[in-house]
Amino acid sequence: xxxxxxxxxxxxxxxxxxxxxxxxxxxxxxxxxxxxxxxxxxxxxxxxxxxxxxxxxxxxxxxxxxxxxxxxxxxxxxxxxxxxxxxxxxxxxxxxxxxxxxxxxxxxxxxxxxxxxxxxxxxxxxxxxxxxxxxxxxxxxxxxxxxxxxxxxxxxxxxxxxxxxxxxxxxxxxxxxxxxxxxxxxxxxxxxxxxxxxxxxxxxxxxxxxxxxxxxxxxxxxxxxxxxxxxxxxxxxxxxxxxxxxxxxxxxxxxxxxxxxxxxxxxxxxxxxxxxxxxxxxxxxxxxxxxxxxxxxxxxxxxxxxxxxxxxxxxxxxxxxxxxxxxxxxxxxxxxxxxxxxxxxxxxxxxxxxxxxxxxxxxxxxxxxxxxxxxxxxxxxxxxxxxxxxxxxxxxxxxxxxxxxxxxxxxxxxxxxxxxxxxxxxxxxxxxxxxxxxxxxxxxxxxxxxxxxxxxxxxxxxxxxxxxxxxxxxxxxxxxxxxxxxxxxxxxxxxxxxxxxxxxxxxxxxxxxxxxxxxxxxxxxxxxxxxxxxxxxxxxxxxxxxxxxxxxxxxxxxxxxxxxxxxxxxxxxxxxxxxxxxxxxxxxxxxxxxxxxxxxxxxxxxxxxxxxxxxxxxxxxxxxxxxxxxxxxxxxxx
Numbered sequence: 001x002x003x004x005x006x007x008x009x010x011x012x013x014x015x016x017x018x019x020x021x022x023x024x025x026x027x028x029x030x031x032x033x034x035x036x037x038x039x040x041x042x043x044x045x046x047x048x049x050x051x052x053x054x055x056x057x058x059x060x061x062x063x064x065x066x067x068x069x070x071x072x073x074x075x076x077x078x079x080x081x082x083x084x085x086x087x088x089x090x091x092x093x094x095x096x097x098x099x100x101x102x103x104x105x106x107x108x109x110x111x112x113x114x115x116x117x118x119x120x121x122x123x124x125x126x127x128x129x130x131x132x133x134x135x136x137x138x139x140x141x142x143x144x145x146x147x148x149x150x151x152x153x154x155x156x157x158x159x160x161x162x163x164x165x166x167x168x169x170x171x172x173x174x175x176x177x178x179x180x181x182x183x184x185x186x187x188x189x190x191x192x193x194x195x196x197x198x199x200x201x202x203x204x205x206x207x208x209x210x211x212x213x214x215x216x217x218x219x220x221x222x223x224x225x226x227x228x229x230x231x232x233x234x235x236x237x238x239x240x241x242x243x244x245x246x247x248x249x250x251x252x253x254x255x256x257x258x259x260x261x262x263x264x265x266x267x268x269x270x271x272x273x274x275x276x277x278x279x280x281x282x283x284x285x286x287x288x289x290x291x292x293x294x295x296x297x298x299x300x301x302x303x304x305x306x307x308x309x310x311x312x313x314x315x316x317x318x319x320x321x322x323x324x325x326x327x328x329x330x331x332x333x334x335x336x337x338x339x340x341x342x343x344x345x346x347x348x349x350x351x352x353x354x355x356x357x358x359x360x361x362x363x364x365x366x367x368x369x370x371x372x373x374x375x376x377x378x379x380x381x382x383x384x385x386x387x388x389x390x391x392x393x394x395x396x397x398x399x400x401x402x403x404x405x406x407x408x409x410x411x412x413x414x415x416x417x418x419x420x421x422x423x424x425x426x427x428x429x430x431x432x433x434x435x436x437x438x439x440x441x442x443x444x445x446x447x448x449x450x451x452x453x454x455x456x457x458x459x460x461x462x463x464x465x466x467x468x469x470x471x472x473x474x475x476x477x478x479x480x481x482x483x484x485x486x487x488x489x490x491x492x493x494x495x496x497x498x499x500x501x502x503x504x505x506x507x508x509x510x511x512x513x514x515x516x517x518x519x520x521x522x523x524x525x526x527x528x529x530x531x532x533x534x535x536x537x538x539x540x541x542x543x544x545x546x547x548x549x550x551x552x553x554x555x556x557x558x559x560x561x562x563x564x565x566x567x568x569x570x571x572x573x574x575x576x577x578x579x580x581x582x583x584x585x586x587x588x589x590x591x592x593x594x595x596x597x598x599x600x601x602x603x604x605x606x607x608x609x610x611x612x613x614x615x616x617x618x619x620x621x622x623x624x625x626x627x628x629x630x631x632x633x634x635x636x637x638x
Contacts, residue, residue, distance in 0.1 A: 309355025332442025
């Protein structure tokens, strides 16, 4: 479906207002007879950059439609129960958050704690908060909510001591909620207000409010338990301007934490964390070349004629985007090129232009030809073994952006301004690459994919698959979960969609619990070969139940498909079952839109189908005895 707001970049204010009026009129006319269609239309057209007034009006339509069909969960949507506590009015913020999450496929139920009593609600076992049963808790506090109020007489040591005491007070609240529910908390840090007692001396005086709050924020960021995710409220207030964010008129009049103009971005910031925590993340930035990564057309202007580098404003603007993209690569985001160009000519700047920040070894997949860009984007996703919905496509050409949006609606396509100096900001503001973890393997991700290209070249030279696998020199390290690997394991559990038998999402704290529970068996798998280290590529979780080993989670990175990892791990599990006197291994395949790849996983490993459910879920069983065969693989144990 074509987005009715596609013309917004060139539409006048009056034209935009008219489009919104027509759309809301159409939605309101549809609510009574087709509430589901109303919600689907709103989901498709929603834009997180709409101002507060617009979003408030659309929320009223959404709420009316939801009540019309009874609030049931629609096909294709996921239920999510969110509670929010704080000492300010949260109602409007939660409205906007519900709309933001609706666009990502969640129908949320929200609970807003009574004003100003969030500590009591968290500490009281019988509170309405716990009766609601939230899956996520938002603690939306700010600088007015600290237990401690700094004093100008404090020394540096006293300030640090008070910071640690303050953090301990919040930690007790978090522990109380987590122990009762086992669920994740999203906690605001503390926005430093715009008023300064000491002016430019503020950060030099240990007992000033500004210094106390900054030290508290840093201490909190460094010491949060794994079940608490940080929402950087102080950044949000600085981004929008502290004078605008901390408008005392809104606070004293209606206890609004910030101005209404900021609320849509506040909700979008929270929504980005929810998506990252629930595994809805973008993994790859797909870049056009001409007039996107450099000024000019490489095929016409030649390598010396393109604009890139210091000294010329336009060249510096393009260089800024390249540096931002390279930084994304260094934190684990894959980079790909999708350009209408002759490939040899398109590669030249990466190989020989002295001012380029990006080089070929920064690019995980390079596609330059004259084919339609939607076809090439599909090829990039296939080459990298990631979903189409993992991609963000950046192109200066509005016609190319429009056709990709139309042909590949799963791809995120930011609307770029005319000035390339703003490209990096647009990407950052889009929050496409929000993450809740960062680890050493993220830094190496592009290298893993470049090594894979060498493996593909080696495979093409082999006479058959067995010949390729036998010469690959694969060595697997299979071991129980460790604290060192837990961030990467959490990341795989959150991100893996295609090779994932059950798609159960677990937090860092959940996985830590499995590690320490003797009923559970945990395994992670690392794989190396002749071409390098593939990193930690597979996760398996099982549970003892009598003489049966139940498979809870089985997932694997798609970049090591068809190398025998699943067979090797199956053999390991069979050996474990024998050693512990277990007679049966049982597992289930729960179908999703993305995991059809593993529909026959258990059948290929010798399991027998025992039951098929109406929703397509299948249950499988493998009897373990001395005759259970060991499957052949070319992988050796470390």
